Amino acid sequence: MQKTFKDLPSKEIYVASIDIGTNSTHLLIAQINLSLKSFSIKFTEKSTTRLGERDEEGNLRESSIQKVLDTLKTFKDYCTSYKVTEILAAATSAVRESPNGGELIQRIKEDIGFKVELISGVEEARLIYLGVLSGMALEDKSYVIIDIGGGSTELILANNEDTQALTSSRVGAVRLKNDFFDKSSLSKSRVDFLKTFIKGSLEPSVTKIRKRLSRNERIALIATSGTATSLGNLISYELTQSKQKMHGYQFTKNDLDKILEKLINMSESERRKVPFLSERRAEIIIPGALILNTSMEMLGAEELTLSERSLREGLVVDWMLRRGMLKSKFTIQSNVRRTTVLHQAQKFGVDESRSETLQNLAMSIYEQTKNILHDDQNNIGKNLLWAACYLFTCGKHINLSAYHKHSWYLIKNFELLGYSHSEINIIASIARYHRKTLPKKRHESWQTLNTREEKKIVLEMSLILRLASALDKRPDSSISSIDIQLLDKKLLFRIIPLDLNKDLLLEKWSLKSCSDVLKELKDLELEVS
Numbered sequence: 001m002q003k004t005f006k007d008l009p010s011k012e013i014y015v016a017s018i019d020i021g022t023n024s025t026h027l028l029i030a031q032i033n034l035s036l037k038s039f040s041i042k043f044t045e046k047s048t049t050r051l052g053e054r055d056e057e058g059n060l061r062e063s064s065i066q067k068v069l070d071t072l073k074t075f076k077d078y079c080t081s082y083k084v085t086e087i088l089a090a091a092t093s094a095v096r097e098s099p100n101g102g103e104l105i106q107r108i109k110e111d112i113g114f115k116v117e118l119i120s121g122v123e124e125a126r127l128i129y130l131g132v133l134s135g136m137a138l139e140d141k142s143y144v145i146i147d148i149g150g151g152s153t154e155l156i157l158a159n160n161e162d163t164q165a166l167t168s169s170r171v172g173a174v175r176l177k178n179d180f181f182d183k184s185s186l187s188k189s190r191v192d193f194l195k196t197f198i199k200g201s202l203e204p205s206v207t208k209i210r211k212r213l214s215r216n217e218r219i220a221l222i223a224t225s226g227t228a229t230s231l232g233n234l235i236s237y238e239l240t241q242s243k244q245k246m247h248g249y250q251f252t253k254n255d256l257d258k259i260l261e262k263l264i265n266m267s268e269s270e271r272r273k274v275p276f277l278s279e280r281r282a283e284i285i286i287p288g289a290l291i292l293n294t295s296m297e298m299l300g301a302e303e304l305t306l307s308e309r310s311l312r313e314g315l316v317v318d319w320m321l322r323r324g325m326l327k328s329k330f331t332i333q334s335n336v337r338r339t340t341v342l343h344q345a346q347k348f349g350v351d352e353s354r355s356e357t358l359q360n361l362a363m364s365i366y367e368q369t370k371n372i373l374h375d376d377q378n379n380i381g382k383n384l385l386w387a388a389c390y391l392f393t394c395g396k397h398i399n400l401s402a403y404h405k406h407s408w409y410l411i412k413n414f415e416l417l418g419y420s421h422s423e424i425n426i427i428a429s430i431a432r433y434h435r436k437t438l439p440k441k442r443h444e445s446w447q448t449l450n451t452r453e454e455k456k457i458v459l460e461m462s463l464i465l466r467l468a469s470a471l472d473k474r475p476d477s478s479i480s481s482i483d484i485q486l487l488d489k490k491l492l493f494r495i496i497p498l499d500l501n502k503d504l505l506l507e508k509w510s511l512k513s514c515s516d517v518l519k520e521l522k523d524l525e526l527e528v529s
Contacts, residue, residue, distance in 0.1 A: 012031055012032075013031070013032040013034070013085060014029060014030070014031055014032070014042070014082050014083055014084045014085060015029075015030050015032055015039075015084060015085065015086045015087075015088065015316055015319060016028065016029045016030075016075075016078075016079045016082075016084045016086070016087045016088065017030070017087075017088045017089070017090075017312040017313070017315035017316050017319075018072070018075060018087065018088065018089040018090070018114070018116075018312075019090060019092070019311050019312050019315075020049075020051070020068060020089065020090065020091040020092065020094075020095060020116065021051070021092050021093075021094065021149060021150055021151075022051055022052035022092065022093055022094040022149055022150025022151035022152075022172060022174045022175070023048065023049075023050065023051075023052060023149075023150035023173070023174050023226075023280065023284065024046045024047060024048050024049060024150075024226070025046065025047050025049045025068055025071045025072070025075075026044070026045070026046040026312055027043075027044065027045045027046070027075045027078060027079075028041060028043070028044050028312040028313065028316070029041070029042050029043040029044075029078065029079065029082050029084060030042065030313075030316045032316075032320065032325070033339070033343070034325060036339040036342060036343070037320075037325065037326055037339070038134075038336070038339040038340070038343070039134075039316055039320070040343055040415075041313075041415070042082065043078065043082065045074075045075065045078065047067070047071040047074075048278075048280045049064055049067045049068045049071055050064050050067070050174075050280075051064050051065075051068065051094035051095065051098075051150075052094050052150045052151055052172075052174035052175060052178065053174075053178065054094075054098060057099065058097070058098060058099060059098055059099055059100045060094070060095070060098045060100055060101065060103075060104055065104055065107070068104065068108070069107065069108065069111055069112065072108060072112045072114060073111075073112060076112055076113070076114070086319065087114055088117075088315040088316070088318075088319055089108075089114050089115065089116040089117065090116065090117045090118075090119050090124075090127070090311070090315060091104075091105065091116050091117070091118050091119070092119060092124055092149065092151065092152070092311075093121065093124075093149065093150070093151030093152040093170070093172065094150065094151050095118060096118050096119070096120070097151065097170075101118065102118075105118060120168075121152055121154065121167075121168025121169075121170075122166045122167070122168055124147075124152070124154055124168060124311060125147075125154040125155070125156050125166040125167060125168055126156075126163070126166055126314075127311050127314030127315055127318060128145060128147045128154055128156060128224065128310050128311050128314055129145060129156045129158055129163055129166070129314065130313070130314035130317040130318055130321075130329055131224075131307075131309045131310045131311055131312065131313035131314030131315075131317065132145050132222055132224060132307045132309055132310065132314075133317070133329060134309055134313050134314075134316075134317050134336065134417070135247065135307055135308070135309035135313065135336065135417045135418070136222065136248070136305075136307055136309075136336070136417070136418060137336050137337055137418035137419075138158070138159065138160040139160065139220075140159070140160055141159065141218075141219075141220060142157065142158075142159050142164075142213060142217060142218075142219045142220070143157070143158050143159060143219060143220050143221070143222055144156065144157055144158075144209060144219050144220075144221050144222070144299055144301070145158060145221075145222045145223075145224065145307075146221065146222070146223050146224070146228075146292070146295055146304075147223075147224050147225045147310055147311070148172060148173055148223075148225045148227040148228065148288050148291050148292060149172045149173070149225060150172045150173055150174035150175065150284070151170070151172040151174060151175045152168050152169060152170055152171070152172050152175075153168070153169045153171050153172055153201075153202065153205075153291055153295070154166075154167065154168050154169075155167045155168075155169070155202070155205045155206070155209060155295070157208075157209045157212055157213070157219075164209075164212040165205075165208050165209050165212050167204070167205035167208055167209070168205070169201050169202050169204070169205050170201065171197075171198055171201035171202065171291060172291070173227050173284040173285075173287045173288035173291065174284055174287075176194070176197075176198070176284075176287035176288075176290070176291065177283060177284045177286075177287045180194060180197070180287075181286075181287065185267070186264050186286070191264065191290070194287075194290055195290060195293075195294050198290060198291055198294040198295075199294055199298060202291075202294065202295060202298060203298075206295075206298045206299065209299070218300075219299060219300075219301060220301075220303075220305070221296065221299065221301040221303070221304040221305070222304065222305050222306075222307050223292065223304045223305070223306055223307070224306070224307040224308070224309065224310040225288075225310060226281065226288075227284070227285070227288030227289070227291070227292065228288075228292060228304075228306055229246045229306060229308065230276060230277060230281050230285060230288075231251075231256065231259060231285070231288075231289055231292065232246045232249050232251060232306045233246065233275075233276035234259050234263075234274065234275075234276055234277070235251045235255045235256070235259050236249065236251075237275055237276060238255075238258070238259055238262075239255070245413070245415075245421060245424070246306050246308055247306060247307060247308040247309070247415070247417075247421075248305060248306065248307075248419065248420040248421045248423075248424070249305070249306045249421050250303060250304065250305050250306070250420070250421070251303070251304065251306075252302055252303045253293070253296045253297075253301065253302050253303070253304075254302075256289065256292065256293055256296070257293065259289070260286070260289045260290070260293055263285060263286050263289065264286060268282075268283075271285065271286075305420070309417075317329065336417050336418035337383075337387070337416075337417070337418035337419065339417075340415070340416050340417040340418060340419075341386075341387045341390050341391065341416065342390070344391060344394070344411075344414050344415075344416065345390045345391055345394065348391075348394035348397060348410065349397055350390060350391070350393055350394055351393070353476075353477075354393075354472065354475075355389065355390050355393075357472055357477045358389050358468055358469065358472045359386065359389040359390065361468040361471050361472060361479070361482070362385060362386075362389050362464055362465055362468035363382075363385075363386070364481070364482055365464050365467055365468055365482070365484065366382055366385065366464055368482075368483075368484040369464070369484060369491075372486050372491070372522075372524075373460060373463055373464060373522060374460035374461070374464070376457070376460065376461075380457065381457045381460060381461045382461075384423060384426050384427050384430065384457065384461060385430060385461040385464060385465060387416070387419070387427045388411075388427050388430040388431050388434075388461065388462075388465055389465065389468070391407065391410075391411050391414075391427065391431060392404070392407050392430070392431035392434055392465060392469075393407065394406075394407050394410050394411065395407035395408070395409070395410055395431075398410075404431060404432050404433075404434060404435050404436065405432065405445075407428070407431040407432065408428045408429065408431055408432035408445050409428075411424065411427055411428035411431055412424060412425060412428040412445075412448070422449075422450060422454060425448045425449060425454070426449070426454055426457055426458055426461075428445065428448075429445050429446070429448070429449060429458040429462070430457075430458055430461045430462045430465055431462075431465075432445045432462075433445075433458060433459070433462040433466075434462045434465040434466045434469055435466060435469065438459075438517060438520065438521070439455070439458070439459070459521060463514075463517065463518070463521055463522075466514055466517060467511065467514055467518075470507070470510040470511045470513060470514055471495070471507050471510070471511060473506055473507065473510050474506065477498065478497055478498055478499070478502060478504065478507070479495055479496065479497060479498065479504070479507065480496045480497060480498045481496045482494065482495055482496065483496070486524075489523065489524055489525055490524065490525045490526075490527050491518065491522075491524045491525070491526055491527070492527050492529070493511060493526065493527065493528045493529070494529050495507055495508070495511075495528065495529070508528045511526070511528050512526065512528055514526060
């Protein structure tokens with residue numbers, strides 16, 4: 001049985017996670033919902049602290065240590081303002097490999113009061129997996145998750161049941177830049193050398209993953225980290241696509257090859273002017289891109305999906321598991337789509353009872369009109385229609401008369417975890433076209449749909465939502481059930497009231513207003529009794 005809005009707790013618990021990495025130090029503050037067994041991200045911040053730039057003896061430089069301490073003092077103030085009850089801090093490759101890494105951890109404890117866990121490469125991979133799990137609905141197939149950090153690259157083989165391989169290699173964007181890059185341009189022979197070096201570094205990890213895959217088994221690739229997200233932004237910009245949300249964004253190896261070649265042919269000053277690249281990211285984007293490109297070649301992956309959730313979110317999930325807030329790591333995975341929709345519906349004041357009633361009506365219409373109003377394969381449209389049923393009225397608090405347009409904009413920009421970028425566009429467009437005009441070529445909401453199949457799903461599911469919404473016009477439900485039959489070219493709707501003495505003239509009138517759309521889309525007459 002699905003939890004409803006009234007099950008949500010009133011108390012808010014805030015937890016912070018801090019990732020002290022090779023290039024940057026990151027803060028994440030999460031609000032934990034104990035009823036939904038999930039969390040939402042309330043605040044993020046980062047500072048480029050450059051721990052990877054060590055001295056000749058491999059020690060962390062005092063300037064970098066001081067930068068970390070100053071950053072953590074600021075982070076502590078953020079935590080205080082959010083009334084954070086628990087601070088989870090982890091240090092990765094730069095600290096664990098430095099002779100004076102322990103000194104930094106001790107100084108953090110003494111000066112800031114934070115206890116920092118020094119985690120191994122394999123533990124880092126496990127936490128990255130938990131973070132990705134909290135933000136994506138994995139299907140029944142094998143995935144390789146790749147996280148390209150400043151000092152190491154983690155490769156994780158997993159499916160929707162568990163991990164099969166957790167690996168970490170000592171090759172990262174900052175490490176590669178420091179060891180092999182100078183101010184000179186990159187020749188083809190130099191690029192080939194770097195890729196050979198990367199292959200040698202990643203070989204043990206890739207071999208371990210290959211051994212755990214069945215013969216000729218294909219994998220889906222998920223990439224996380226600043227390198228992957230920056231490349232996604234560059235590719236999206238290069239393809240002149242509208243501004244993309246990077247979580248769930250997909251691009252191909254061919255897309256990556258083209259952007260990598262373009263970056264290599266640029267001078268350092270030209271790279272610093274590239275949109276979406278900070279000055280520091282411009283310095284390490286080529287080594288990071290070479291690692292990602294080589295990894296895709298070695299794994300035989302032609303496409304990848306970006307995840308904006310990683311180690312920091314994994315720390316939160318791990319903390320919830322250890323406190324018994326989650327029965328298992330798959331509690332958060334199995335609920336990821338449902339909980340994110342309920343969170344957003346609650347946030348925008350969607351009426352609980354109306355949502356439940358509307359969803360039941362829509363699903364009844366869906367089931368009774370298979371091969372009439374839709375030929376939905378594998379319930380893809382049904383699952384997106386379910387989300388739209390809870391979110392399609394979220395724009396009412398902005399403008400009641402044009403709420404469908406505002407709902408489209410809000411849904412399109414929601415953080416809907418577990419849904420891909422294209423699925424979010426479909427949900428938003430179902431909400432957009434459930435009332436008033438049908439899609440027109442000039443509509444931005446129609447232009448964001450990339451394929452004919454996506455547009456077909458929107459037309460069919462928005463029609464069902466239009467019909468269900470027409471039947472849900474009263475504050476309290478008045479309909480017991482509906483019966484739908486197809487007779488020649490007529491779609492017969494029989495509405496059964498909860499109170500047999502009550503007329504349903506309002507519902508009949510409202511439903512008949514859908515006649516023109518039904519005729520235009522499906523060439524069917526509508527008859528209501």
